[in-house]
Amino acid sequence: MADPTTPAVLIDLDVVRRNIRRFQDYADAHGLRVRPHIKTHKLPAIARMQLAAGAIGVTCQKVSEAEAMIEGSPDIRDVLITYNIIGAEKLAHLVGLARRVALSVVADSETVVEGLSGAFAGEPAPLRVLVECNTGADRCGVATPEAAAVLARQIAAAPGLAFGGLMTYPPAGGVEKVQEFMARAKALIEEAGVPVPVVSSGGTPSMTSAARAPVTTEYRPGTYVYNDRSLVARGVCGWEDCALTVLATVVSVPAANRAIIDAGSKALTSDLLGLTGYGHVLGRPDIAIDQLSEEHGRLVSERPIGLTVGETVRVVPNHACVVTNMVDEVHVVEGGEVAGTWRVAARGCIT
Ligand SMILES: Cc1ncc(COP(=O)(O)O)c(C=O)c1O
Incomplete structure (x- = not known):
């Protein structure tokens, strides 16, 4: 195949496979489930490779991103959206998604929980909602384990919702804080009689220290698939x-x-x-x-x-993730040769 017209984004699939395998092996050795964040590749075909290697599902950041990924691969049957979903239109799309795949989302405020509950109250199956916790990145997330426990109880009591566990996106090197915060929050929630089925953490820079926070049940690496x-x-x-x-x-x-x-x-x-x-x-x-x-x-x-x-x-x-969002297609390389072009299905899906 001729070299692509430049500038062109090349994806070496041999390296992708090796990167996927390396973290899956680490996770398997430490009893961690893997739920890769698709924000890096935005490609159903690479999600399929991650699932085939042992991932339990995928993570998406936005509703439209999840829709594009599901559309692109029937193998994607379990999706976590790590974002506060707000507004009638997005909530309607979320209901549609929940009818097609096992879906969970996060929330860090009562306002978000109320919106989710309003949308799902009439649905046959409850939506699983995890409480997002701030373990030092200072982006979204409740500030304390006590606040996490309060929100968990609200979710557990809300019509149309089920409490799905705890989620955090820590800064690089933040594994000790993850263990401390999440273990305390989990204990408080369980004391109130509510089970905590999932504790989800993520991030490539610290992925090989993930097991140093044994409270973690699943991990969401994103950039690891390409690196940068x-x-x-x-x-x-x-x-x-x-x-x-x-x-x-x-x-x-x-x-x-x-x-x-x-x-x-x-x-x-x-x-x-x-x-x-x-x-x-x-x-x-x-x-x-x-x-x-x-x-x-x-x-x-x-x-x-x-x-x-x-x-x-x-x-x-x-930064690899932002580059894939710039192009309609990437050129895949195997054995050192350009082997084809793949449409970046979830590119530009920002809603
Ligand atoms: C919520 C969340 N989880 C997981 C990830 C994956 O992080 P990384 O790309 O460092 O692996 C990100 C990245 O932005 C994220 O925002």
């Missing part, structure tokens, strides 16, 4: 573990130590994730991508850059 420059910088993986790269063409070499590629912020995104520069040119650690405009990426080196107009380079982006 931010994870190499944290020492989580090496360049050889990065399955997603952006293939770009050198369109100009205007100075001895500078070249311009056709991948700018529309392909690589401006996400820095705390890093300097916008990506890593494979095989060229001397090069920095120090500046982007929408369609231009500037490569600089302290040495002669040694690139010629028309040649291609492969760039590992800072």
Whole structure:
């Protein structure tokens, strides 16, 4: 198959398979269930690979994302949406989803619980709702185990709902806090006579420490499937573990130590994730991508850059998940050859 027109997102399926297997083996060895977050790939075919390897279901962030994934694969039968769902239209879609798959969602306030209960009160089966807990990331989530217990009791008593357990998205290195917060919340809820069937945690940077919080029953890694420059910088993986790269063409070499590629912020995104520069040119650690405009990426080196107009380079982006959201299709590579193109089914699904 001919090389794709650039800029193009390449996904090395051999690396994907290895990344999936590696974490599934860790989880199996530690009695953890795996529920990968599909935000990284947004591809039903990769979700299918994760399920075939042993995942119990998937995680989605948004209702429309879950709809696109289910549409794309009949294998996806168990979905957790890790987001507060608010508003009549989204709730109506949620009811539709719950009629098709085993569905659970999260909530961190009484207002969200009331909305969910209003939508599901007349449904034949209750919606499972987990309480989202803030274990240090300071995004969503109830602030204390005591507040988690109060909300859990409200969910358990709400028409149309069933209490599904506890969920958190901790910051990197936050495993001790996860254990402390979730174990305390679980104990308080069980003291009130309510079982806690699931304790769900996630995040690639700390995934191989997940078992150090034994209260955790399931884990939601997302970026692990592709990896990216931010994870190499944290020492989580090496360049050889990065399955997603952006293939770009050198369109100009205007100075001895500078070249311009056709991948700018529309392909690589401006996400820095705390890093300097916008990506890593494979095989060229001397090069920095120090500046982007929408369609231009500037490569600089302290040495002669040694690139010629028309040649291609492969760039590992800072953050893989946002890059897949930029393209309608990705090009899959197997055995070093481009083997086909896959439509990014859940791209742009932000509602
Ligand atoms: C709620 C939730 N769970 C899991 C993940 C997966 O995290 P990572 O991509 O670090 O594996 C994310 C990522 O944003 C998330 O928001």
